[in-house]
Amino acid sequence: MADPARAAKLADRIKVVVAQALERRVKDPRLGFVTVTDARVTNDLQHATVYYTVYGDEDESAETRRALESAKGILRAEVGKNITVRLTPTLEFVPDEIPVNASNLEELLRTAKERDAEVASLAAEQKYAGEPDPYRRKDDEEAAEADGSDRP
Template sequence: MAGERQARMADRIKVLVAERLEKGLRDPRLGFVTITDVRVTGDLQHASVFYTVLGTPEERADTGAALKAATGLLRSEVGKQLSVRLTPSLEFIADAIPENAGNIAELLREAKDRDAEVARIAASGKYAGDADPYVKPREEED
C-alpha cells in the first residue's frame, strides 16, 4: 500500500513540475528541460526530481542553477495541487541518460567493429585438425 502511494505521488509530482516548467519560469538560464523521473521517499517527505536538458554543458549547468533557484516556487505549486498534509521537499538531480546513451552507442560501435574483425579472420581460417573431429560410430558388418 505505501509503495503504491509513493508511486502515485511521484507520478503526480512529475506531471505538476513538468506542467509548471512548460508555462515557463522568469529565469533566462532555464533551458529545454524534460522531467524524466521522480522518486519519493517512503515517508513521503522528500522527492528527487530527475531531469535532462538539451544543450551544451554550460546550458545544462545554467538550467540546474535555475531549477535550484526555483525550487521553493515549484514546491509551493506542487503543494497547492497535492492533497497531502505536508508537501515533500524537492531536489533536482540532473539525469545521466544522455551521457549514458552516448557511452552505450560508443560501446556498441566498438563491439560491432570487433565482431567484423573476428568474422574477417574466421573467413580465412583453417581447421586445426580434421574438418569434422567427431568420431563416427562404426557400421556393423554382417
C-alpha cells in the same frame, strides 16, 4: 510509512506538476530546454527527487541547474497546491545521466560489432588445424569394426 504504490502515484503527479510549472510559472532566462524525466518520492512522502535533462552543452546545463535551485520554492508551492498530502515534500533536482550512459553504451556496442566483423572476416579465411570434422560418429565405428581395424 506510506504504501509504495501511493508513493509511486505521488511521484508521477509531482513529475507532471513540476513540468507544467516549469513551462508556465518559472520565467527565469537561465532556464534552458529542460525535460523532467522522472520523479521519486521516499516512502514517508517527505522528500521528492526530480530527475531532468537539458538540451545543450555544459554551460546551459549549469545555468539550468542554478535556475532550478532558485525556483525550488515556487515549484514546491505549485506541488503543494496540486497534490493531496498533509505535508508538501521537499524537492531535490538531479540531472538525469541516462542519456549520457545510453550513448556510451551505444558506442561500446558499435565498437564490439566492428571487432566481431573483423574476427568473422579473419575466421572465414582460415582452415582447420586437423581434420574438418574431428568427432567420431557411430557409422564410422561400425565401418572400423567391419574392417577389423582399431581406429575409425
